Amino acid sequence: MKQRIAEALADREFLRRLFQVAMPIALQSLMVTSLNLIDTIMIGQLGETQIAAVALGNQIYFLLMLFLFGVGSGTAVFTAQYWGRKDVAGIRSSVGVSLLFVAAGGSFFTAAAVFFPEHVLRFYTTDNAVITLGSNYLRIVGLSYLCTGLSVTFSTVLRSTNNVRLPLVGTSIALAINTAFNYLLIFGKLGFPALGVEGAAIATSCARLVEATIIVGVSYLRREAVAGRLAEFFRFSRKFLGRFIRTALPVVFNEIGWSLGITMYAAVYARMGTSVLAAYNIADTVSRMAFVVFVGTGNAAAIIIGNRIGAGEGHLAARYARQILTFVPLLGLVTGGIVLLLSPLVPLLFAVSADVRSMVSAIMRVFSLIIIAKVTNLHIIVGLLRSGGDTRYSLLVDVATLWFVGLPLVFVAGLVLHLPVHLVYLCTAGEELAKLALGLPRIVSGRWIHNVIVAD
Numbered sequence: 506m507k508q509r510i511a512e513a514l515a516d517r518e519f520l521r522r523l524f525q526v527a528m529p530i531a532l533q534s535l536m537v538t539s540l541n542l543i544d545t546i547m548i549g550q551l552g553e554t555q556i557a558a559v560a561l562g563n564q565i566y567f568l569l570m571l572f573l574f575g576v577g578s579g580t581a582v583f584t585a586q587y588w589g590r591k592d593v594a595g596i597r598s599s600v601g602v603s604l605l606f607v608a609a610g611g612s613f614f615t616a617a618a619v620f621f622p623e624h625v626l627r628f629y630t631t632d633n634a635v636i637t638l639g640s641n642y643l644r645i646v647g648l649s650y651l652c653t654g655l656s657v658t659f660s661t662v663l664r665s666t667n668n669v670r671l672p673l674v675g676t677s678i679a680l681a682i683n684t685a686f687n688y689l690l691i692f693g694k695l696g697f698p699a700l701g702v703e704g705a706a707i708a709t710s711c712a713r714l715v716e717a718t719i720i721v722g723v724s725y726l727r728r729e730a731v732a733g734r735l736a737e738f739f740r741f742s743r744k745f746l747g748r749f750i751r752t753a754l755p756v757v758f759n760e761i762g763w764s765l766g767i768t769m770y771a772a773v774y775a776r777m778g779t780s781v782l783a784a785y786n787i788a789d790t791v792s793r794m795a796f797v798v799f800v801g802t803g804n805a806a807a808i809i810i811g812n813r814i815g816a817g818e819g820h821l822a823a824r825y826a827r828q829i830l831t832f833v834p835l836l837g838l839v840t841g842g843i844v845l846l847l848s849p850l851v852p853l854l855f856a857v858s859a860d861v862r863s864m865v866s867a868i869m870r871v872f873s874l875i876i877i878a879k880v881t882n883l884h885i886i887v888g889l890l891r892s893g894g895d896t897r898y899s900l901l902v903d904v905a906t907l908w909f910v911g912l913p914l915v916f917v918a919g920l921v922l923h924l925p926v927h928l929v930y931l932c933t934a935g936e937e938l939a940k941l942a943l944g945l946p947r948i949v950s951g952r953w954i955h956n957v958i959v960a961d
Contacts, residue, residue: 519828523805529669531801533660535794536676547687548705549855553783555702556857557775558638560786561629562622562706564771565643566650568764569614573654575760576606577661578807578891579753585665585808585892586958589815593730594740595958596662600731601738602749603658606757611654618647629775630782638702645706652717659720662731665808671729675719683712752957755896762904769912770933773919774926781926783857784864791851791865792872795844799880802833806888814893819954826889826948833884837877845873867927878937885944894955895947902943911936 548555580603587595617625622640630636660672686708693699700707725732741749774785806829813822848869852862890899914932918924947953 519825520832522809523802523829526664526667526669526808527798527801527805529673529801530664530804531797533669533673533676534797534800536673536680546854547691548702549787549857551691551701553779553857553861554632554634555638556783556786557630557632557779558635558702559642559705560782561626561635561771561775562639562642562646564629564768565614565618565625566646566653568768569611569650569653570657571760571764571767572610572614572757573607573657575757576603576610576753577657578760578887579603579749579756579896580658581661581665581807582752582756582811582891582894582896582957583749584662585811586815586894586956588666588730589812590958592958594737596666596730597733597737598741598745599749600658600662600733601741602746602753603662604738606753607654607658608651611651615647615650618643618650622647629772630779632779635779642702642706645703646709649710649713652713656713656717656720659724659731663720663724663729664804665811666730667808668729671723671727672720675716675723678719679712679716682715683708686711748957752894752896755900756891759896759900759903762900763907766904766907766912770915773915773929777919777923777926777929780858780861781864784861784926785868785930787852787855787857787861788865788868788872791869792844795840795872795876796880796883798836798840799833799883802829802836803880803883803888806884807892810889811892814954814956815958817956819956822893822954823951829884829888830881830945830948834877834881837880840880841873841876844869844876848873864926867925868930871927871931875931875934875937878934878941882937882940882944885940885948889948890944890953893953894957895953898947898953902940902947906936906939906943910939 548559580599583599584596587593587599622643623636625643626636626639656672656675660675663669663671687705688694689697690700690704690707691702692704698704771782771785775782806825810822810825813819813825848866851869852865855862855865857865886899886903890896890902911933914935915929918932919926919929
């Protein structure tokens with residue numbers, strides 16, 4: 506084991522490249538997470554009902570983002586490998602298919618948020634005050650979903666073609682706009698009306714519109730590989746479409762199945778009580794902040810390994826995979842220690858009851874214990890299996906363990922045994938252990954490496 510660790514740390518060129526790609530992605534993820542954290546902190550000054558309303562409203566956005574992430578990840582399997590052999594036409598054909606999926610999915614989520622918000626929110630809670638506030642939030646923020654889809658599509662392809670800075674710049678500007686408008690519109694500062702939850706929704710929508718405009722506009726000004734004409738986007742054969750769907754669709758189903766499962770987790774916490782849901786939402790938002798570095802390294806691994814597979818260097822892809830699965834758990838151990846140290850302090854940022862603060866601290870302590878398994882699984886599924894085109898197996902690993910291990914444990918613990926929320930959260934560790942048991946042997950076997958563009 507010591508030898509493996511020494512070898513992983515000794516390849517400084519690979520680690521330098523990994524973090525060179527990962528850090529802008531991690532910073533962008535931090536910005537995206539910060540948007541929700543800022544909303545949560547500012548809305549948290551209004552009360553627990555408002556926190557719960559925005560939390561449930563953001564569950565719809567969470568579902569949308571996971572759908573978009575699924576489409577984007579499926580697209581990135583192709584665009585990363587095409588970039589490995591510098592095939593711009595193949596990249597633009599992949600973008601065209603992706604945009605078709607995004608337009609269809611984004612329209613569905615927009616319609617649900619704008620026209621049927623009460624029906625959607627009633628699935629999570631029976632609290633009429635939460636439903637009313639959450640519906641007002643959704644009707645406004647739902648109008649920004651198609652802009653989000655455009656931003657995610659272009660950002661994903663930009664990153665897979667080694668332009669990781671433009672998405673970061675766009676998201677940074679969006680964060681600044683969201684923060685300023687939150688302050689002005691939630692609390693009614695500098696002569697603006699105090700709109701509360703609706704003000705947060707307006708601020709978020711404006712930020713997402715600006716983000717999409719910057720990312721797409723600058724891509725065309727700089728003539729990036731993603732910036733094609735309509736004819737180039739939709740110049741693909743039936744054979745290519747079939748191959749794209751066979752590879753990308755399992756990723757979409759993966760994200761849909763996984764996101765629905767995570768939504769069921771939220772539904773369990775909501776049924777346990779509004780204060781429990783508020784505590785979970787705060788702890789979960791903060792935990793995502795701790796996760797941003799690994800989102801960066803996971804996506805960077807997918808880009809680097811996908812490029813190598815596309816270039817016909819599968820042996821390098823296998824070697825990089827071994828190094829990643831040695832280095833990442835060590836970084837997870839350090840991060841878990843930091844979260845544990847901060848767990849008593851973070852709840853003090855929120856204007857909530859002492860009981861809610863206590864629950865937040867307890868959930869964070871549990872998170873610090875299971876983060877190693879979580880980050881390892883993230884890299885197995887997103888960084889390795891998907892980049893290697895092994896998307897059907899990643900679907901099995903990610904979704905089956907959630908629905909047949911994690912959810913039953915959480916449901917029984919929360920709604921049958923009525924355990925404290927931190928013990929209910931601990932039950933999700935069962936899902937993570939099952940993923941490790943299925944994922945690690947697949948990586949070791951080498952059967953995950955597939956060149957999906959070899960037929961072109």
